[in-house]
Amino acid sequence: MDNLKNIKKFWNKKKVFITGHTGFKGAWLCVILNYLNSSIYGYSLEPKKNSLFNKTKIKKDISSNTYADINNLQRLKQKIHKYKPEILFHLAAQPLVIESYYKPLDTFKTNMMGTLNVLECIRGVNSLKSVVIITSDKVYKINKKNNNYKEQDSLGGDDPYSGSKAASEIIVNSYIKSFFKNNFLKNRVSTARAGNVIGGGDFSKNRLMPDIIKAINTKKTVVIRNANFVRPWQHILDPLSGYLTLAKKQYENKINNKYAFWNFGPDSKNFKKVIEIVKYTKKLENFKFQNLSLNNFNETNVLKLNSSKAKKELKWFPKWDLNKSISKTIEWNSLNNKGISARDICEKQFLMYINNK
Numbered sequence: 001m002d003n004l005k006n007i008k009k010f011w012n013k014k015k016v017f018i019t020g021h022t023g024f025k026g027a028w029l030c031v032i033l034n035y036l037n038s039s040i041y042g043y044s045l046e047p048k049k050n051s052l053f054n055k056t057k058i059k060k061d062i063s064s065n066t067y068a069d070i071n072n073l074q075r076l077k078q079k080i081h082k083y084k085p086e087i088l089f090h091l092a093a094q095p096l097v098i099e100s101y102y103k104p105l106d107t108f109k110t111n112m113m114g115t116l117n118v119l120e121c122i123r124g125v126n127s128l129k130s131v132v133i134i135t136s137d138k139v140y141k142i143n144k145k146n147n148n149y150k151e152q153d154s155l156g157g158d159d160p161y162s163g164s165k166a167a168s169e170i171i172v173n174s175y176i177k178s179f180f181k182n183n184f185l186k187n188r189v190s191t192a193r194a195g196n197v198i199g200g201g202d203f204s205k206n207r208l209m210p211d212i213i214k215a216i217n218t219k220k221t222v223v224i225r226n227a228n229f230v231r232p233w234q235h236i237l238d239p240l241s242g243y244l245t246l247a248k249k250q251y252e253n254k255i256n257n258k259y260a261f262w263n264f265g266p267d268s269k270n271f272k273k274v275i276e277i278v279k280y281t282k283k284l285e286n287f288k289f290q291n292l293s294l295n296n297f298n299e300t301n302v303l304k305l306n307s308s309k310a311k312k313e314l315k316w317f318p319k320w321d322l323n324k325s326i327s328k329t330i331e332w333n334s335l336n337n338k339g340i341s342a343r344d345i346c347e348k349q350f351l352m353y354i355n356n357k
C-alpha cells in the first residue's frame, strides 16, 4: 500500500458508498475512510447493540446513514442514484457458515440477491469509477490436494454460506461480461476474496477470535470447533488495504481485468490450524478452552489462498504476520477494556499498519 500522504491525497473528499457499513469490516472501513476525509454513504441493517460501529460512534461522521435491507431493490437504487458515489464497496452479507445452516434461505437471498441488486442498481450511475464486491475465500471448489486456491480455480461451495458466495461470484462475472464490457464500468468492477479475518472489535458469534476474546473478558471456557482445520488467518487491515488498493487502481483506470477476481490472503506462514491460534493467544492472555468432540456442520478442512495476482498487479502485500495479527487483536481488546476509545485504537492501529510499525 502507498504511503500515508498519497493515500490521503487520493481518498480526500471521495464519495464512497458502502453496503454492510455497520458490520465488523464495514465499521473499520468507515473509520479509515473518515480519517482519510472521504464522504461516506452507508446502507445496511441496523448495527448490533454490541458492535464496533456503535463503539466507534462513527455514525455521526457519515454523510448518509441508511438502515435498510439489501433485498429492497427500490430503496437501494434510490440511495445509489441519489448520492452518485464514485466508489462502491459491497460488503452486506450474512457472513457466518453455521448461521447459514440454520437460515439457508435468508443466506442465499441476502448474499446472492443482494449482490444482484447492487449490480442492477449501479447500471447507469455514471459517477461510479470503481466497484469492489466482497465475497470470500470459501468460494472455491474443494481441492483434495490442499493446494492454494488461485483466482481462476473452479468455484464450489459445499455449505450454504460458501455456495451463496460462489453464486454471487457467478452473478458478478455474468454482469461484467454482459453489461460492463464496453461502457463506463469496463475494468472497474471486481470481486475480492479474503481469508479468515481477525482484529479488534469483532463481536460475531461462532468465530474463533471473538469467542476467545469473550472467554478472556468473562473468564468463561471457550469451546473450540475444528481444532485441526487450517485457515488463512489475517489481520483485518490486510484485506482492507487490499480493497482500498484495488478500488484506487480501478478508479485510476490502471487495471486490465482479464479476470476481475482478486485474492487478498495472508502469506503461507499464516496458514495455520485453529488449535495453533488458540495456543499462541494463550501465551499472551490467560483463558480456558475445550475442544468440541463432534461438529455436526460440514466445513472445509483446509483453506489456503494464493494472492500472487494482487502482489504482482496491484503491488499489494500482506503486512502483519500471524503473531502480530493476534497480538494487535489482543491489544485492541485490552486497550478498550482500559477505557481507550474504540475509534482511537482503530485509527492508531491503521497508522501503525501504514507506517510499518
Ligand SMILES: NC(=O)c1ccc[n+]([C@@H]2O[C@H](COP(=O)([O-])OP(=O)(O)OC[C@H]3O[C@@H](n4cnc5c(N)ncnc54)[C@H](O)[C@@H]3O)[C@@H](O)[C@H]2O)c1
Pocket: 019, 020, 021, 022, 023, 024, 025, 026, 043, 044, 045, 046, 047, 068, 069, 070, 071, 090, 091, 092, 093, 094, 095, 110, 134, 135, 136, 137, 194, 195, 196, 197, 198, 204
Ligand atoms: N470476517 C471474515 O472473516 C470474512 C472473511 C471472508 C469474507 N467476509 C465477507 O466480508 C463481508 C463483511 O463481513 P463482516 O465480517 O464485516 O460481517 P458482519 O456480520 O460483521 O457485517 C455484515 C454487514 O452486512 C449487513 N447486512 C447483513 N444482512 C443484510 C441485509 N439483508 N441487508 C442489508 N445489510 C445487511 C449487516 O447489517 C452488516 O453491516 C461479508 O460479505 C463477508 O461474507 C468476511
